[in-house]
Amino acid sequence: MESYKYDLVITNGICVTASDIASYDVAVKDEKVVLLAPSGSLAKANARRVIDAEGGYVTPGGVDCHVHLEEPALFGRGSSSDTYETGTRSAIAGGCTTIVGFAPQPKSEPSLLSALAQTHVRARGNSYCDYGFHLLVGNPSQQALEELETLSRDEGVTSLKIYMTYTALQLRDDQILSVLLKARQNKIFTMIHAENGDVLNWLTDQLEAQKLFDPKYHSHSRPPILEAEATNRAIALSSLISNTPILLVHVSDPGATLRIRQAQTSGQPIYAETCPQYLFLTRDDLDHPGFEGAKCVCSPPPRDKASQETIWTGLRNGTFAVLSSDHCPFNYDDAEKGKKTCISDEFPVGRFKEIPNGIPGVETRLPLVFSAGRLPLTKVVEVVSTNPAKLYGLYPRKGALIPGVSDADIVVWYPESKKPNLTITNSMLHHATDYTPYEGRKVGNWPRYTILRGKVVWDRDNGGVVGDKSYGQFLKRGPSTLDGLWETVEEQGPFDVASL
Amino acid sequence: MESYKYDLVITNGICVTASDIASYDVAVKDEKVVLLAPSGSLAKANARRVIDAEGGYVTPGGVDCHVHLEEPALFGRGSSSDTYETGTRSAIAGGCTTIVGFAPQPKSEPSLLSALAQTHVRARGNSYCDYGFHLLVGNPSQQALEELETLSRDEGVTSLKIYMTYTALQLRDDQILSVLLKARQNKIFTMIHAENGDVLNWLTDQLEAQKLFDPKYHSHSRPPILEAEATNRAIALSSLISNTPILLVHVSDPGATLRIRQAQTSGQPIYAETCPQYLFLTRDDLDHPGFEGAKCVCSPPPRDKASQETIWTGLRNGTFAVLSSDHCPFNYDDAEKGKKTCISDEFPVGRFKEIPNGIPGVETRLPLVFSAGRLPLTKVVEVVSTNPAKLYGLYPRKGALIPGVSDADIVVWYPESKKPNLTITNSMLHHATDYTPYEGRKVGNWPRYTILRGKVVWDRDNGGVVGDKSYGQFLKRGPSTLDGLWETVEEQGPFDVASL
Amino acid sequence: MESYKYDLVITNGICVTASDIASYDVAVKDEKVVLLAPSGSLAKANARRVIDAEGGYVTPGGVDCHVHLEEPALFGRGSSSDTYETGTRSAIAGGCTTIVGFAPQPKSEPSLLSALAQTHVRARGNSYCDYGFHLLVGNPSQQALEELETLSRDEGVTSLKIYMTYTALQLRDDQILSVLLKARQNKIFTMIHAENGDVLNWLTDQLEAQKLFDPKYHSHSRPPILEAEATNRAIALSSLISNTPILLVHVSDPGATLRIRQAQTSGQPIYAETCPQYLFLTRDDLDHPGFEGAKCVCSPPPRDKASQETIWTGLRNGTFAVLSSDHCPFNYDDAEKGKKTCISDEFPVGRFKEIPNGIPGVETRLPLVFSAGRLPLTKVVEVVSTNPAKLYGLYPRKGALIPGVSDADIVVWYPESKKPNLTITNSMLHHATDYTPYEGRKVGNWPRYTILRGKVVWDRDNGGVVGDKSYGQFLKRGPSTLDGLWETVEEQGPFDVASL
Amino acid sequence: MESYKYDLVITNGICVTASDIASYDVAVKDEKVVLLAPSGSLAKANARRVIDAEGGYVTPGGVDCHVHLEEPALFGRGSSSDTYETGTRSAIAGGCTTIVGFAPQPKSEPSLLSALAQTHVRARGNSYCDYGFHLLVGNPSQQALEELETLSRDEGVTSLKIYMTYTALQLRDDQILSVLLKARQNKIFTMIHAENGDVLNWLTDQLEAQKLFDPKYHSHSRPPILEAEATNRAIALSSLISNTPILLVHVSDPGATLRIRQAQTSGQPIYAETCPQYLFLTRDDLDHPGFEGAKCVCSPPPRDKASQETIWTGLRNGTFAVLSSDHCPFNYDDAEKGKKTCISDEFPVGRFKEIPNGIPGVETRLPLVFSAGRLPLTKVVEVVSTNPAKLYGLYPRKGALIPGVSDADIVVWYPESKKPNLTITNSMLHHATDYTPYEGRKVGNWPRYTILRGKVVWDRDNGGVVGDKSYGQFLKRGPSTLDGLWETVEEQGPFDVASL
Ligand SMILES: [Zn+2]
Numbered sequence A, B, C, D: 001m002e003s004y005k006y007d008l009v010i011t012n013g014i015c016v017t018a019s020d021i022a023s024y025d026v027a028v029k030d031e032k033v034v035l036l037a038p039s040g041s042l043a044k045a046n047a048r049r050v051i052d053a054e055g056g057y058v059t060p061g062g063v064d065c066h067v068h069l070e071e072p073a074l075f076g077r078g079s080s081s082d083t084y085e086t087g088t089r090s091a092i093a094g095g096c097t098t099i100v101g102f103a104p105q106p107k108s109e110p111s112l113l114s115a116l117a118q119t120h121v122r123a124r125g126n127s128y129c130d131y132g133f134h135l136l137v138g139n140p141s142q143q144a145l146e147e148l149e150t151l152s153r154d155e156g157v158t159s160l161k162i163y164m165t166y167t168a169l170q171l172r173d174d175q176i177l178s179v180l181l182k183a184r185q186n187k188i189f190t191m192i193h194a195e196n197g198d199v200l201n202w203l204t205d206q207l208e209a210q211k212l213f214d215p216k217y218h219s220h221s222r223p224p225i226l227e228a229e230a231t232n233r234a235i236a237l238s239s240l241i242s243n244t245p246i247l248l249v250h251v252s253d254p255g256a257t258l259r260i261r262q263a264q265t266s267g268q269p270i271y272a273e274t275c276p277q278y279l280f281l282t283r284d285d286l287d288h289p290g291f292e293g294a295k296c297v298c299s300p301p302p303r304d305k306a307s308q309e310t311i312w313t314g315l316r317n318g319t320f321a322v323l324s325s326d327h328c329p330f331n332y333d334d335a336e337k338g339k340k341t342c343i344s345d346e347f348p349v350g351r352f353k354e355i356p357n358g359i360p361g362v363e364t365r366l367p368l369v370f371s372a373g374r375l376p377l378t379k380v381v382e383v384v385s386t387n388p389a390k391l392y393g394l395y396p397r398k399g400a401l402i403p404g405v406s407d408a409d410i411v412v413w414y415p416e417s418k419k420p421n422l423t424i425t426n427s428m429l430h431h432a433t434d435y436t437p438y439e440g441r442k443v444g445n446w447p448r449y450t451i452l453r454g455k456v457v458w459d460r461d462n463g464g465v466v467g468d469k470s471y472g473q474f475l476k477r478g479p480s481t482l483d484g485l486w487e488t489v490e491e492q493g494p495f496d497v498a499s500l
């Protein structure tokens, strides 16, 4: 029997969206936001549950569109320490209500649909939060390219990721052009991992020839110029296909950032993502005694302090549209599938080139950036929730608090008076990974409640994870709506080689 | 007797804010937005009045922070053709519910408070829309600088404008530094008119020496480099005072735009405004037979087609935070106070250097840009309403639709099915000026209703201007909240000459 | 019996070197310049021959370091229409006394020394001018890389050329790094043909898929961005190997030029070459009826008028260190080995992708640029003679007029009063190619005499080519001396991957 | 009786010009270079004097075109410690054979010719080296502007200097335009001292208001941005007058350098000068105990280490055409006319704003830069001798070694084997100033002989200064010939305000 007017009311909060910050109340019904009303006015509404935010911030749920879960071992022996179950559990505990993961197509597999189907199997019924998939295109076969239409039209998959590095995945420039051309035709958005793979392989060989195997040399094998060069190349390829929109993922380097900014300045549809590791870690974190540095081995590697400042500036001035986690976790103390697979008698402190690349971060993303005090909170919501939703075709269902329209995906943060004194330790996190690169770091706030489609799934003070792994839904996504980007593409018309 | 739950409901509209575009209903009570609810859900609410938006767009009221009204003849014989009454009447008919005008301090007047008091007299009781004032600082006397604290703290005046041109107003660079220093200390935001006055005087003399007096030579006297140079200088001065925030007003030139962009790229607090005249007019509009070109004489002058494209790109990519009208009207066919004051027996087609500078535009600003189809509508709302409100300390009372917080300043546009087939003619406008530079131009939409603090003041199909000139209120403004700019300033600390 | 004090005297000329322009006399003895003396002072010297320059310009002989002769058909069916004999005959008739040709190493050949030996055979005894070789590295095998030391130390080959395009020659980025590393260690200077080969192959396929086969589509297959991208990449690779010096050959595009300029601005050892075809031809020259456009098919293709201006500016301001011909001739009306090899029943106006790439130009280079009036003559001498000699280790033997030091390689031009009224026609040229792309173009001056090591080898008014194909000598070259570039490299020390 | 074939022969030297470095002999007759011959070939020539260079370098005499001597006290109480006699004595002892000094026109003096006449009186018969004058335009009166034609046509004065700073001299932007316009018409080259005077006055007041008077605050009063801003403005003014050539003098700041470089990149005729103080001193040299820092007070002030590197790079890549001394000496321990005039009871360690600005350096310029090992020697000769001669219309009489053409102005340096072990001390210098800012600095070489028009005027090991103060001649200069700059100006035609 349903006698309540609202399923949930959040009262006395300071609501923050991508544009606004103000006190008002939010009511939820049938999984949707249904009412925004003056602050306190709904405190006594007829609701199944009323959460008193007590003056704390209330934000749309985090949308993390760069999360690797349960992927097969594409790059070597290591494989992900998180399943969809554990990864999404970690997500909601960190205020993230939607993730977009990857459906990886190995080189040996000509079909994207097949890769997608396999990924559905892994995620279905195993997700604490809502989820979608990007296709990770390892083999842009004729078949794969033709399947893009189906993916976009029928499967709700409107984005893909390609690599300019990693032997198992690296596409040549002509292959990238083929992908961009088909993506443009099908309003599919292309994410590019821009590091020059040939160069890094060469550098790796040089390092190994000098017996330099320690984790810290991971950074030497991928110097900034290698990222800046590939970024410039990716932008050139985009411009060649009549300015087809792309996103440079996990940008870490000021040189790459500047190149992206220049393209944006001249009106090209170049988007960029950065990640917490480029705001909070540096290359020094790879240079620890023994094998410890492996905990921070990801690609691109963290840079220096000055680079961090440039990345913060880029977030503030809009160069970066989104801040994702690039959650890509491997256990540290695991010689079977984790970081230590690269340790052997021959390489007692490991061999950097075989360290599985990636770090966990889906749970810490929001708390780190929300409480850093470096950005206006509206900007934080924009880059961690609203823009990802818009960019990946989830908006306005996700990333917003629009009555009758948006899913009731909401995070309630602690008010000043009840702020926890938090030091991050791995034991408080909910992934299945045996470490966090942020161990010992203080953060000023943390999600008190995470609400997914109107249901409290994380209640930090009363049970922690109270959601259910069968509750998360697959999200069919439409074309990107950020900045009206496909309208702009349509105005420019299709790529025409004869007009070059 | 008050038996209505709401004073006004707007139902079935597509609401557009700076971040969101979606269908939902808006309820108003006691001059405020009080409820946002699912689309159609309030159609039958207990409201004094229900406006059915019929699928048309619903936006926050326009905020035009660059409007010259009833200013004394600072620059020569011409004086404004619009009073506060006629100017604000024009504003509401064009969807603009808030203006910020100027309180001009002549060089002969050492006090700013005195200038402010005189301006209050002109506006009080004579405004159809809400209004605030910037101080136009013509004489940065010691007294004036000391009054800034009072202006900011007590008078609700948190911005000022200074000039790098016009003999009557031009400040030297050292005077600008004094202004910036005091402005920084008092969280007052500084608008700068950046054209090199010494250079334009010299060019004017050169043109006159060659008997080149036609209106079109106004453009020759103010070439783009003169704006780019002054813009670079203004940015240098800002950076010298520990990066004190400034706004470059009415930017027209790609060179200036690029310089601004570079400063933003490196994280400096440099903001910029542009105006419809730089999107819709070109220098060719000054080159008409006889004296006609004088109708488009404003400063900086409109540039060329390529420059227009750069300005559109700058709006799209965020280089320009705001789009204002720079409404500065003079009658054309008026030899006493209008454009034709510069016509004499000696100068039968006028003398460009004496043409009163400025064009009307407060009424056409929103319709022109809203219906141009060049920007996402969220971006339009951002630059014509939300950002101006934030930048000038009016937010969230203005520029937003936040329940319990925002004034119910709302524009309802025509739905597709009822879109008027509009050709702009001066006769349809509501200013007291005898021409519009946009005569004959088609626009695709126009405000159907303009609502100010819950009251319909413009009902295009039923009475037109239905508001009242006594209804507009003076707005005490706080410090700018855009981008958390003063927080950033505080982090950097006060200017310290010893640390240079 | 040798009773003459001088073998040759040139009197009454205006001598032009890279730095100086002034009237003085030059005396020659035993193949060397031996005396510089006041103008006219040697008119009656005891000399075997006295040439009265009659007020005409006297310049060092041209040094053309980018000449393809008698190369095997590496890129398809076409092969060079000029042998060493005919190419060098053409050179001296155009005022060029030294060429550096290419010793091409095919992919199938692991050894560079072998390629060099074969090239020696072709040139020896068959050259009208002095000559050296660059190694054209098609296969950077371990053996090849190890041979670089011998080449530099023993064989007088201190430069090599590599390709980022052409399937038969294209190196991957890691291969380029290997080459740069070894080149740095052996003070070998690296020339890079920077066009993105993968991209152009893709564009070519796209064009062919649309049945676009005409010669003009050669230009569409190689748009400017493809050159700018590869240029950026080459510079990145150079910077990675501790700023190893490179030369970008035949630069045509403003975007590439700007990138080069930026590198030079920041002090990187990046050098650039351009060619007459980028100063005097445009892409319109490829768009002629039928197959005619094939006459101007070279890579990169000529660009537009605005690009020409940028290239002239780049020559003037020092962005381009050298101006070479890139003489790479194929007969036009030749279906066996020339441009028409790509014509068939299926492709009656040819198939652009199979048109042999290249145009003749070794003879017209000096006259075109010397008489264009676009550059100071000292700058002309610098880029056509002195800088090439310095850059490729031929200086001061070549490229200068230093007594006791420089070979007496001298060009005497016509004085104003005797200037020929010249229209270029192929019949007046001395190559073995059946056309010139400059047919019908007027030039203002032409070498009257060309003198090689003291011997007149070209006397335009008395016999034309009067030299001998056995007179040209192979030039063992040392390391580059331009700008003290290797000193700078030595200061920076060897590449150290551990310091990245 | 004249029985010698040559007045002087220099044998066994390594001659360095702007383009060439090689061993050859030089013969001199009647004040001119008359013969260049193979090395050693003139060792036994019939010469009045034979100097055996013993393998040392032989260079053209230094040309220092920025030397202040015996100027009246334009900027305050201080006045130059060097007269023409002592300054030019110092010049020849440092290898400088030509200076161009300034004829200062005070604001109170409408005529330039008058200022010139007075300067002639000071210099005539009192100069050890040859000399010319720039007009220092303090008052661009109508009369002054009209006199430019006479100056250029009759008086051999083809350059002028103007100031954007110093209250006594600062021109407004419109005045600068008037000067540039007339300079263009008369082929007069304009030097600009680019610092923003209004800003520096303001900063000075701020510093004084905080009781910061020490010499080191001179640097705080003139931060880099102030130079970069004025540089940008000067370039804008030049571009406005149809790209009229200018030289930015004494550039010290990387920001200014970059702006200059950008203008050069786009083909504008913007030239730049730097000085040894920006290569060898830093702002730390102003921060010494007590008043010592005053010894390094010059404008712009020396910057930091990183700036020095940028200036070196700018010399190497051609951004700076010339390296001058800006010799502007004041005695240190002199309370009447020297640095200590600013010391008083009230200001016991002085008052930075009253410290006479300038340092001595005409004697140390060549030794410092020649022996620094940072530039190829050809580049050194180019910037200290050949380019100054070309830029200021002295070439080829000065700045070169052309037989029959160039004055025999020659410096012979010590060979490796005889290199003195030199530590600079003021006692070894020949100016009349009581200190050198380079006290204690080691230099690797020094002029052994300085020869002016064939006469040895400095013989370090035998008498030191052996020249005569009556030997120096006034040099009538023609238009600049560097880079064919006036030809380019002529192509562009006169300034036309109607074409803006
Ligand atoms: Zn990646």
Ligand SMILES: [Zn+2]
Pocket: A066, A068, A326, A328
């Ligand atoms: Zn990833």
Ligand SMILES: [Zn+2]
Pocket: B193, B249, B250, B299
């Ligand atoms: Zn203005």
Ligand SMILES: [Zn+2]
Pocket: B066, B068, B326, B328
């Ligand atoms: Zn205005």
Ligand SMILES: [Zn+2]
Pocket: C193, C249, C250, C299
């Ligand atoms: Zn090539």
Ligand SMILES: [Zn+2]
Pocket: C066, C068, C326, C328
């Ligand atoms: Zn070639």
Ligand SMILES: [Zn+2]
Pocket: D193, D249, D250, D299
């Ligand atoms: Zn100066």
Ligand SMILES: [Zn+2]
Pocket: D066, D068, D326, D328
């Ligand atoms: Zn000076």
